[in-house]
Amino acid sequence: MDSIGDECTPLKHEYDACFNKWYSEKFLNGDSTNECLAVFKKYQACVKKVLQDKGLTKMITDARPAIGSTFGDDQEAK
Amino acid sequence: MRLFEATHVFKHDWDTVSLANWRKYPNDKTPHVRHVEVINQELDETTGILxxxxxxxxxxxxxTLIRKLFGGDVSYVLEYSEVDPKQRTLTMQSQNLTFGNLLSVGEHIVYKPDPENVKHTVFVQSAQVKAAGAMSRFASRVEDFCVNRFKDNASIGRMGLEQQAQTMLLAA
Structure with missing residues (x-):
């Protein structure tokens, strides 16, 4: 599946592949080291710009309380 | 306001279903889902919760009439999830971002092991649909339309997840 922003698609694919492998092989087995963090940060930075350009950032911020999301706009990934 | 609730048991263990949940898009059953973007993630190293x-x-x-009425056919949904690998629980909540002035659709999903059979997974889904603003006049009809659309998509979504779980098991 491609990213909303074409320029982010290669990073998204890299992250998705990393996540699927990590989730099934490490995370579900109790390993709490986030191995995909570095690639996620790059992918996240790319998407963040696209969301700003599309004017979606405020809508996301406003919707967070309704779904119990603990994230903020400029939260660093961990 | 309309409430939609459904429970389903997947005949796969929770590990398989929870992974299939993340991998279920794209699939040919849900061509309306065009993009799924992870915008934040956080792994709590103390609790292990993702x-x-x-x-x-x-x-x-x-x-076309609906498209004109709503001003488009593209909509965005924000989804927040927590996965507790120790308790084997995945919870998801979502809310529409677009057309919120006309309609609010909130969804809550839980995946957990079936207490009667740990090799199966219980899926509990509930959604709340509420017409707002200009739609309030037609609330019951709009809400009925949306709940029916939601039911169709929910059953298609379950098929998509089942298909993904089967694909994963065949590849394993």
Whole structure:
């Protein structure tokens, strides 16, 4: 599946592949080291710009309380 | 306001279903889901809980009249999830971002092992649909339309997840 922003698609694919492998092989087995963090940060930075350009950032911020999301706009990934 | 609730048991263990949940898009059953973007993630190293925030872009195939009424056919949904690998629980909540002035659709999902059979997974889904603003006049009809659309998509979504679980098991 491609990213909303074409320029982010290669990073998204890299992250998705990393996540699927990590989730099934490490995370579900109790390993709490986030191995995909570095690639996620790059992918996240790319998407963040696209969301700003599309004017979606405020809508996301406003919707967070309704779904119990603990994230903020400029939260660093961990 | 309308409430939609459904429970389903997947005949796969929770590990398989929870992974299939993350991998279920794209699939040919849900062509309306065009993009799924992870916008935030956080792994709590103390509790082991994974938090994820995703933005989903949906392009519905809707009649021209509805498209004109709503001002488009592209909508966005924000989804927040928590996965507790120790308790084997995945919870998801979502809310529409677009057309919120006309309609609010909130969804809550839980995946957990079936207490009667740990090799199976219980899926509990509930959604709340509420017409707002200009739609309030037609609330009951709009809400009924949306709940029916939601039911169709929910059953298709379950098929998509089942298909993904089967694909994963065949590849394993």
């Amino acid at each position: 938090r994820m925030e995703r933005l989903i872009m949906v392009k519905q195939n809707v009649p």
